[in-house]
Amino acid sequence: MMKNIFAFDIDGTLMKFSSPKIDQYAEMSIKEAKKLGEVVLASARPYRGITSLYNSNLSIDHIVALNGAHIISGNKEKMVPIPTEIAKILISQKSNYPNFWIYTKKGWYADNISTPECKKEIYGVNFEPYSFAEYENDGILKILIVLNENIQETIEKIRNISNDITVVTSSDTFIEIFSSKINKFKAIQSLYTGEVRIYSFGDSNNDEEMIKNSFWGSAVNNATDNVKSSAKYISKYKYGQGVYDAMQIIKSKFF
Structure with missing residues (x-):
């Protein structure tokens, strides 16, 4: 039926x-x-x-x-996590971005929770992030980068890392990264x-x-x-x- x-x-x-x-x-x-x-x-x-x-x-x-x-x-x-080696490459570049957040089954992680963008995300998802120091290598399901400029250039740069990830925007400033299998x-x-x-x-x-x-x-x-x-x-x-x-x-x- x-x-x-x-x-x-x-x-x-x-x-x-x-x-x-x-x-x-x-x-x-x-x-x-x-x-x-x-x-x-x-x-x-x-x-x-x-x-x-x-x-x-x-x-x-x-x-x-x-x-x-x-x-x-x-x-x-x-x-369905991002492949581990690709996730490691992306995390190694997180200092290039003022707002770089990872999401796992446990929750989400951010270095700087004082940015306006992070405060807005906290309000939006209704719970605060863990610090990156607390991350214990559990599977990364999504990475979110928030930028106010050079969006398309950044998307193309990240896409060139691997065909095993999908990179899309979910708003004018949000770049979403997740496994291409899903x-x-x-x-x-x-x-x-x-x-x-x-x-x-x-x-x-x-x-x-x-x-x-x-x-x-x-x-x-x-x-x-x-x-x-x-x-x-x-x-x-x-x-x-x-x-x-x-x-x-x-x-x-x-x-």
């Missing part, structure tokens, strides 16, 4: 980047999706930074964290063995593969041009209201 899967990005899609919780339109969209199938939250955030965003009465079937590098389904989980769409696919129909919602370049490869990908109005060009539907509304609008289109076309 065909399963309907509704996969939602969070920041920039279900809510504004500065919001502490998903908005009312997002909640209504998730509740409507749950009546029609299963719900997956697919985010660049760490797991702990996702579960704090919604009320416990909201039913979520699976969580895809860190762009797919950490998959949580009930009491089961799967992790992305949000691959992570969602890995949750199911039978036939599925995936409806996805996103805004940033790290959502592009999910939007492009889903049965029906929807972009909120504040999405990047890359995501919009990959979407089957572009809402005239931003954030949660855009998701709710897209849900109404899906319901009218397919249910």
Whole structure:
């Protein structure tokens, strides 16, 4: 039997980047999706930074964290780390960047927590980082670099290190690095063995593969041009209201 899967990005899609919780339109969209199938939250955030965003009465079937590098389904989980040698090379270059953070199953790590960017991340994910001195060589699931200039030059430089990593932007200043074996769409696919129909919602370049490869990908109005060009539907509304609008289109076309 065909399963309907509704996969939602969070920041920039279900809510504004500065919001502490998903908005009312997002909640209504998730509740409507749950009546029609299963719900997956697919985010660049760490797991702990996702579960704090919604009320416990909201039913979520699976969580895809860190762009797919950490998959949580009930009491089961799967992790896809950056290859160790590549992670070592990247960490050896961290002094080149004022904001260089690594994410593992345990949490996230930063050298300088006093920068405005780090303070904003602490507020966003709702928990503070460990210091790099506390890092114990557990698998690195994602690296995040925050820059205000030379973004594209830095992306190309990092991409040239290895084909075994994916390097994308998730905002104007965020550079996300993770294993090339995974992305949000691959992570969602890995949750199911039978036939599925995936409806996805996103805004940033790290959502592009999910939007492009889903049965029906929807972009909120504040999405990047890359995501919009990959979407089957572009809402005239931003954030949660855009998701709710897209849900109404899906319901009218397919249910």
